[in-house]
Structure formats: C-alpha cells, structure tokens
Amino acid sequence: MNETLRNSVKTMVKETFEGPPREGGMFTESRPNSGLFGTLDQLTANDASIAVNGTTVAAHADHTRFYLWGTNAILKVGKQPEMDWGGSWKINLVDEKGWNRIREELRHEYLTFLETLDVIEWNEPLTKEVLGSLAHSAYHLGAIRQMLKVIKK
Template identity: 50%
Template structure:
C-alpha cells in the first residue's frame, strides 16, 4: 500500500480494535489489551448484559459490528438496508451469543481491513466512510470502557 492516508486509516483502525503496537499509541491507552478486542475478551456474557445508563456492553458491541457491516457495503459502493435500532434492543446475552457477537465483530473488522488493502485511492465518500468508522468505533470503545468502570465498582 503506497497511499499514506490509507496506511493511516489502517493504523488507527488497528489501534482501535487490536490495540496499540509496542506500547505506542495515537489515541488509546498505550498498553496491551486496550483496544476493543482486548477490552471485550475480559468480559463475561453476564458482564456484557448489565444495563448501564439504558444500554448494555452487548448492545454497544453489536452496534459497532453493525456499523462495520454498513461500512463494508459502502466501500462496495452499495447501499445496505439499514436498521440502526435493532442493535440497541439487545439487553441480555448468554455465553454462546456473546462469543458470536465477538466473532462477528472480528469478521466484519477483518473484512474491512481486506477491503482497505484493495484500495489504491480514496474519493470523498470512501474517505468519509473510513474516517467515520474510526471515529465511531473509537467512541464506542470509550463508552464500553466507561461502562466497565460502572459495572466493576
């Protein structure tokens, strides 16, 4: 990949989801496990189902997965049929469903990285899409980390 903007997008997405590399960070905590996947792997289905301010970590996780799914459609220049409210209805997950949510989040993230690798340049729509994914995912990472503080009191 020879496009500095695409490389930056990939770097920031990886930091958001996988965590920072080598204790260096652009905006997350500069320690292992501080990305979304490291944060979620420490939680049980019971933890993910505890309501905090009207939502659950399970809903935040599925909503983030859903946003990646929508972004993957946009990068294909397709318009998906969206139902933003569906992910917010999640209140309770069992161990199997919680594992499924995390696996599906990983799958959509991996799919997005592969699509980024195939891009040579960015037009305005793709730029907005990818920058939106970074901002949106980082926002939900922060929300989840704050919710963890509330449930682990």
C-alpha cells in the same frame, strides 16, 4: 489515495480494535488489551449484559458489528444497504454462546474492513465513510471503557 494516508488510517483502525502497537498508541491507553477486542474479551456474558445508563456492552458491541457491516457494504457496492439502526441496539441480555457470537462476528467485520482498505478505489465519499467508521468505532470503544468503571465496581 496517498499510500501514507491509507497506512495511517489502517494503523488507527488497528489501534481501535486490536489495541496500541508495542511502541505506544496514539489515542488508546499504552497497555495491552486496551483496544476493543481486548476490552470485550475481559468480560463474561453476564458482565456484558449489565445495563449502564440504559444500554449494555453487548448492545454496544453488536451495534459496532452492525455499522461495520454497513460500512463494508458501502465500500464494496458504493451505497448503503437498508439498515435498521434502532434494531441494532436490541440485544441486551446474552449468554456465553451469544456473547462469543457477537465478538466473532465483530472480528469478522473488522477483518473485512481492514482488508477492504487495501483494495477500494479511494475517493472523497469512501474516504469520509472510512474516517466516519474509524471515529464511530473509537467512540464506542470509549463508551464501553467508561461503562466498565460501573460494571467492574
């Protein structure tokens, strides 16, 4: 794969999870903590457990961890593992320990994903998988940030 394209994809993935670089972001708010990790770290377990339109931030965060785990498996072995998509939305209420676990496991899957982008043999199916995961992650970031408007009222 073209190194410029790979580096651009990595920049967008980092912005989604870590927030924008100092010089401003491409699609997140140009302020600190507007990526997924900064957004989630602002919330207590109680906040993350508040239902908004039938789901919680905890469920979105754990679902994001789940599909990144699946993406990482696809990038490593070339095929999707057996995945219980419905089960990936079952977490609703979390205590502080559970909320910390979700965020730590999400960070682990993100770091694995980011490292894998440097070592995979880029081809069309894997490129689509990577870009799909980037879009999926950005979607969940946006959904969570909209949920905060209700939670923080």
